[in-house]
Every structure is written in C-alpha cells, then in structure tokens.
Amino acid sequence: MPRFAAEPPQEELPYGRWAQRLGTEFMAAALRLDLHPADLGEPGDVVWYPDRSWHGRTYVPGTARTSAGYELFGYVRFVPGGAGGEAHDFSAHVDFTEETAERNPDWQIDICDEVVGAWRGHAGEVAAMTLVWGHPLVSGGSVVTAELADLPVDQCELVQERFTLLAPDDYRHDLLEIKLFDSRGRELARESLYAGEDDEGATVGARDGGS
Numbered sequence: 521m522p523r524f525a526a527e528p529p530q531e532e533l534p535y536g537r538w539a540q541r542l543g544t545e546f547m548a549a550a551l552r553l554d555l556h557p558a559d560l561g562e563p564g565d566v567v568w569y570p571d572r573s574w575h576g577r578t579y580v581p582g583t584a585r586t587s588a589g590y591e592l593f594g595y596v597r598f599v600p601g602g603a604g605g606e607a608h609d610f611s612a613h614v615d616f617t618e619e620t621a622e623r624n625p626d627w628q629i630d631i632c633d634e635v636v637g638a639w640r641g642h643a644g645e646v647a648a649m650t651l652v653w654g655h656p657l658v659s660g661g662s663v664v665t666a667e668l669a670d671l672p673v674d675q676c677e678l679v680q681e682r683f684t685l686l687a688p689d690d691y692r693h694d695l696l697e698i699k700l701f702d703s704r705g706r707e708l709a710r711e712s713l714y715a716g717e718d719d720e721g722a723t724v725g726a727r728d729g730g731s
Contacts, residue, residue, distance in 0.1 A: 521647060522639050523673045526686035529570035533679060534580060539568065545596045546582050549612035560616060561588025569653040570676060570684040573600065575637065578607070581653035581684055583632060590616045593632040595651060621657055628709035629664070629698055630654045639688055647688030652698060652713070655682045662703040669694040689713065 594614030666687035674687040
C-alpha cells in the first residue's frame with residue numbers, strides 16, 4: 521500500500537493576500553452548495569491547515585463556522601508554480617456539517633476528511649486516498665499519524681495545533697485511525713474516520729466534519 525505518498529507541508533499557514541486568494545475559491549465553492557446560503561448562515565473567517573501535495577497538485581484544507589451553527593469544511597487545490605512561477609489551475613471542494621466538537625464532547629481529535637483519489641493494489645483492491653485535517657482537543661500533542669491496520673501510512677507535525685494528512689483508507693477492509701502523539705512518542709488520543717459499525721461490521725457512518 522502507499523505509505524507517506526504526499527509531500528510534507530512546504531509552506532507556512534496561509535496569510536495576507538495568499539489567504540485572501542484561497543478564501544475566494546473556498547467561498548465560491550460554498551455558494552454552490554445545495555443548501556440555500558441563507559439557511560447556512562453567514563460564514564466567518566476561514567481557518568487554514570497545513571498544505572499537502574500529491575500527484576502534482578497541492579491541497580490546502582480549511583474550515584469556517586457560520587452564524588447558523590454549521591461548519592463549512594473543504595479544500596482548495598491548485599498546481600504550484602515552479603521556479604518562481606505562480607500557482608494556477610485552482611479548484612475547490614466545500615461541504616457543510618452540523619457535527620461540531622461542541623456537540624460531541626467525546627471527541628479527542630476534531631477531524632474533517634475528503635477522498636481525493638484512488639490507488640489500485642494487488643488483485644484489484646483499491647484504496648481511497650483521503651485528505652484528513654483537523655486539530656487535537658487534548659493538549660500536549662506534537663505529531664499526528666494516520667494508521668491503517670496499525671501501520672503508519674502518513675504523519676504530520678502539528679502547526680499551530682493543526683494538521684493535514686493524505687493517506688490510503690478502506691483498503692482490504694482496513695479503515696484509517698488518526699492518532700496523536702507527544703514529543704516522547706506516547707499516544708495521547710485516537711479517532712476513527714467512521715462513526716461506528718453495525719453488528720456485522722459494516723460501516724454505518726463517516727465523520728464528515730469537525731472543528
């Protein structure tokens with residue numbers, strides 16, 4: 521299976537004009553949501569997460585709370601400029617959720633996730649390459665990992681208590697777990713991307729947002 525397939529974060533968290541450029545794409549995607557903007561409420565500022573690059577594209581995830589109690593979550597994707605060139609070919613994907621950390625006090629890590637591609641393995645098995653971002657809800661963390669069947673497949677150091685991962689999920693019936701470690705390698709918290717399983721072990725709900 522692909523391990524550490526994405527480049528580690530290359531830039532600081534977006535700010536200034538770059539944050540405004542990304543925010544324009546993010547909010548334009550939010551306006552295309554099926555739910556009427558008036559029902560979602562007025563969005564606040566976008567909170568940005570570390571960038572990750574894969575297959576020639578850079579992904580910068582973001583979240584934004586709305587005045588109606590929803591959270592917008594998604595990412596802006598683009599082709600980075602090389603040798604001093606400017607980034608181009610921008611696109612964005614945004615969704616919304618009412619599931620927030622305040623409404624789920626049992627969460628230890630606030631997670632958002634979106635599938636951004638696929639990876640084909642042996643015997644036709646396919647992994648869902650999944651962008652995962654969020655922040656811990658417990659203190660003392662240093663590094664967040666994505667693990668598939670207890671095998672680390674990606675990791676990200678916390679940047680201002682935020683992280684972004686890009687890892688294979690749902691491969692050979694194994695599902696991602698997100699784990700938080702301190703600087704000494706001690707596990708502090710873990711979360712699944714999935715809300716639970718039924719009696720037969722089938723997935724019944726995914727974590728569609730957070731923060």
